[in-house]
Amino acid sequence: MRKQRLLTGIAGILMAFLFTGCNTSSVEEWVDEVVEDINGQIPDNTLLPVESVSEEKYVYGQLTEEEQLVYDEMLDAILNHREEVAVATLDKDVLAKMYEAIMADYGGLFWVDGYSYTEYSRAGVLTGLKFAPKYTMDEAARQETQAAIDEKVDVLLGGISSEDSDYQKARFIFDTLVRTVNYDLNAENNQNIISVFLEGRTVCQGYACATKYLMDLLDIPCTIVTGTANGEPHAWNLIELDGAYYYMDTTWGNPTSNSPDDFGDVAEVVDYCFFTATTEELFQTHSPNVNFSLPECNCLDDSYFVQENCYFKDWYPEDIGALFTELDSHPVQMKFEDEAVYGQAQQFFIEEGHIGDYYTGDSSLFYMKNETMRVLTFLKK
Numbered sequence: 260m261r262k263q264r265l266l267t268g269i270a271g272i273l274m275a276f277l278f279t280g281c282n283t284s285s286v287e288e289w290v291d292e293v294v295e296d297i298n299g300q301i302p303d304n305t306l307l308p309v310e311s312v313s314e315e316k317y318v319y320g321q322l323t324e325e326e327q328l329v330y331d332e333m334l335d336a337i338l339n340h341r342e343e344v345a346v347a348t349l350d351k352d353v354l355a356k357m358y359e360a361i362m363a364d365y366g367g368l369f370w371v372d373g374y375s376y377t378e379y380s381r382a383g384v385l386t387g388l389k390f391a392p393k394y395t396m397d398e399a400a401r402q403e404t405q406a407a408i409d410e411k412v413d414v415l416l417g418g419i420s421s422e423d424s425d426y427q428k429a430r431f432i433f434d435t436l437v438r439t440v441n442y443d444l445n446a447e448n449n450q451n452i453i454s455v456f457l458e459g460r461t462v463c464q465g466y467a468c469a470t471k472y473l474m475d476l477l478d479i480p481c482t483i484v485t486g487t488a489n490g491e492p493h494a495w496n497l498i499e500l501d502g503a504y505y506y507m508d509t510t511w512g513n514p515t516s517n518s519p520d521d522f523g524d525v526a527e528v529v530d531y532c533f534f535t536a537t538t539e540e541l542f543q544t545h546s547p548n549v550n551f552s553l554p555e556c557n558c559l560d561d562s563y564f565v566q567e568n569c570y571f572k573d574w575y576p577e578d579i580g581a582l583f584t585e586l587d588s589h590p591v592q593m594k595f596e597d598e599a600v601y602g603q604a605q606q607f608f609i610e611e612g613h614i615g616d617y618y619t620g621d622s623s624l625f626y627m628k629n630e631t632m633r634v635l636t637f638l639k640k
Contacts, residue, residue, distance in 0.1 A: 304345040304379065304387040305345060306345050306346075306347055307344060309331045309334075310335075311327065312331075313327075313331070313334065313364060315480075316364035317363070317480065317497070318360040318363045319360065319364055321551050321552060322360065325347070325348070326353065326356070326357060329348050329354070330361060332344055332390070333358065333361060333390050334361050334365075336390060336392055337371050337392050340370075340394065340398045341392070342392075343377070343389050343390070343391040344390055345389050345390075349378075349388050351376055351378065354390060358374055360551065363482050365471070366452065366467070366468040366470070366471030366472040366475070366481075366483060367468070367471075367472045367475075368451070369395075369401075369404065369448070369451035369452050369453050369468075370395055371392045371393065371394055372393055372395050372450065374391060374392050375391045375393060376388060376390055376391065377389045377391070404457075407456075408452065408453070408457065412456060412473070415439075415456075415473075416473070416476060418431060418435070419431040419432075419477065421477065424501075425479060425501050425561065426501070426561045426566055428474075428477045429498060429534070429561070430534065430563065432470060432473045432474060432477070432479075432509075433470075433507060434529055436470060436512070437509060437530075440460065440461055440465075440466065441459060441460040441461075442460070442461070442462065442466075442510065443460035443461065443462070444462055446458060446461050446462065446465070448465075449461045449462045449464065450462075451464075451465060452468050452469045455469035456469065462510070463488075463494045463495070463510040464494045466510040467483045467510070470507065474496075474498060479498060479500065481496055481498045482497045482498075483496060484496060484497050484506075484549060485547070485548060486547040486548040486549065488508075488511070488544050488545045488546075494510075495507065495509070495511075495533075495541075498535075501561060503561065504554045504556045505535035505556050505558065506533075506535075506536045506537070506538070506540075506541040506556055507533065507534055508533035508536070512529055512534060513530070514528050514627070528627075528638060530592075532592075532632045532634050535561050536632075537557050537558070538553075538555050538556040538557065539557070543631045562594075563592075564592070564593070564594040569582055569592060569593045569594065570593075570594050570595075570596070571593065571594070571595050571596065571600055571604075572595075572597075574600050574603050576607060579593060579604060579608070580608070580613070581617065583617040583618040583637065586620065586624065586638070587622075587639070590639075591636070591637045591638070592634060592636045592637075593634065594633060595634075595635075598633065601633040601635075604635060608635075609626060614637070624638070624640065625638050625639070
């Protein structure tokens with residue numbers, strides 16, 4: 260499968276790719292600065308033998324054998340902190356696609372932020388391409404940071420067992436990240452897991468990377484998906500539980516990150532609308548923009564609402580009302596299969612005030628509506 264070639268040249272062009280925001284990207288060309296410096300040099304373009312460690316990764320499995328080789332070469336360079344390596348392609352677009360694939364398949368590469376590449380040519384004919392990761396720290400700092408992350412993650416995962424179900428593992432990760440990590444556009448290192456595990460504040464890319472990182476540790480298949488949500492750059496996850504695919508948006512699990520002006524103080528709420536969501540549900544607001552195929556997510560078996568017995572297909576006011584007895588201990592969310600039952604619940608419990616027939620506590624109640632997902636959320640003020 261591995262092919263080695265010797266690529267040489269006497270002219271080169273260097274370009275850099277930088278990834279910023281929640282997955283926005285910009286391209287910076289350094290042609291004028293570099294061509295003159297490397298012109299006339301004959302670089303060593305020997306391909307290094309590399310071992311694939313990504314056979315089980317979602318995006319890797321969709322690549323051609325030739326693409327997998329380039330992916331392996333690029334990942335090997337990143338993992339071994341190499342400054343520059345020759346790759347088995349002459350197509351810079353393949354580099355971009357493989358870098359995206361690596362970033363979707365791996366959530367813990369906190370020491371790299373984009374890459375540059377150099378094209379080598381002879382007599383106007385392209386003869387070689389080199390990949391150079393853009394590191395944010397040296398290898399010693401990387402090892403120190405990894406040790407600090409490992410220490411935090413070991414404590415965090417102490418609350419879940421490898422023997423627990425896929426649903427329990429995924430919900431634990433979702434709950435933990437939503438409850439312990441603040442959404443903060445000004446957070447440092449917010450494009451990687453440093454912001455999550457060492458600083459406790461991040462944005463969507465950090466949430467998605469941390470979700471992927473923890474899912475890997477608990478043997479839950481997971482991928483990072485990027486695109487837009489409500490028209491803005493965004494990142495979330497595709498996960499596989501018990502053989503079925505679901506979408507998980509940990510960022511939007513925190514209502515204040517989604518619509519902070521609408522909800523007031525809802526710090527204690529975990530919004531399960533965005534835990535194990537279907538394609539139909541999530542794509543009402545989210546649009547992926549990736550170079551790999553995504554499955555149709557249509558299973559409800561590991562939906563929070565199904566698992567926790569708060570998904571209602573028909574109008575059973577007594578069963579629905581029984582959930583309000585739990586309000587003194589935690590917020591209550593309920594989901595309805597269709598608009599008719601959702602409308603009945605709003606009218607009966609909210610507009611007509613029958614929630615008082617079931618909740619007998621002294622606290623005032625606050626509620627939120629997600630009409631697109633037909634979900635009502637109730638909590639104490």
